[in-house]
Amino acid sequence: MPDLERMPRLGPLYRAAALRRGVAADPALPTGALTVGGVTVDRAHLAGYNRVCGFRLRDELPATYLHVVAFPLAMALMTGRDFPFPLLGLIHVRNRAEVHGPLPSSAAFEVSVRADALRPHDKGTQLDIVATAMIDGALVWSSTSTYLRRTVRSSSPGVPSAAPSQHAVWRVPRRVGGDYAAVSGDRNPIHTSRVLAKVFGFPRTIAHGMWTKARCLAALEGRLPGTYTVDAAFKLPILLPATVGFSAVAQGSGWDFGVHDGRSGRPHLTGTVR
Incomplete structure (x- = not known):
């Protein structure tokens, strides 16, 4: 795929996603990448995201902000005619981001996105969307988002193991879905519309997984290494509004962290910083 002159507009991409139906007869991932150079950060947008x-x-x-910067490219890739699955129905189950160097807000980035590693899974099919950001030809950030196309329904959940001790209790208001949608561009209706969330099987709107991961990193701000990998698995959705527990345990210069349901202890997110 050719390089683009600017980031794609999300409105037409959402319309394309809504109209897309059907799965390719012989699914295969597109082989090229989408790349945009000279990408700069809007300080007002960054301030809204941080808030x-x-x-x-x-x-x-x-580290999570560049996921938002790359999101329009990922949307363009995943709504393209050569992408094998409809975007609606893909479940974001994991995100691994690597910080390779400083990420100054004043920099101009070259951002690239590609699809990789189509593979079977016991619940269907998984694939990765790999994003990178470079400054003056040097890789400073990379991210792998794993998506699941579910074709096999989960069996009944087992008895959860004991949750870690809570180091903080977070009250997550209903507005988080809409607030994060506004700053991230991810306007999947399961996060913003109670009616449409029910259509997709949720009793209420749910928090974005990447908001939960970002909120965890914010809780560790000032205690992160200069370069690191932050890996998070998205477990049970957070139904909004919610009260959840946050836990973080130091492991050398890194952390094991998680977010759990405030009552049952079931995990919403588990993650590591290394």
Whole structure:
């Protein structure tokens, strides 16, 4: 796929996603990448993102912010004619981001997105969307988002193991779905519309997984290494509004962290910083 002159507009991509039906007879991932150079950060947008996710406003970008920057490219890739699955119905189950160097908010980034690793899974099919950001030809950030196309329904959940001790209790208001949609561009209706969330099987709107991951990193702000990998698995959705427990245990220069239901202890997210 050719390089693009600018980031795609999300409105037409959402219309394309809504109209897409059917699965390719012989699914295969597109082989090219989408790339945009000279991508700069809007300071007002960054401030809004930091407010919603709990970060302080600094000159250094949060690791999760570049996921938002790359999101229009990922949408363009996943709504393209050569992408094998409809976007609606894909479940974001994991995100692994690597910070390879400083991420100054004043920098101009070259951002690229590609699809990789189509593979079978015991619940269907998984694939990865890999995003990278470079400054002056040097890789400073990369991210792998794993998506599941479910074709096999889960069996009844077993008895959960004991949840870690809570180090903080977060009250997550209903507005988080809409607030994060506004700053991320991810306007999947399961996060913003109670009626449409029910159509997709949720009794209420749910928090974005990437908001939950960002909120965890914000809680660790100031205690992260200069370069690191942050890996998070998205478990049970957070039904809004909610009360959840946050846990974080130091592991050398990194962390094991998680978010659990405030009553049952079932995990919403488990993650590591290394």
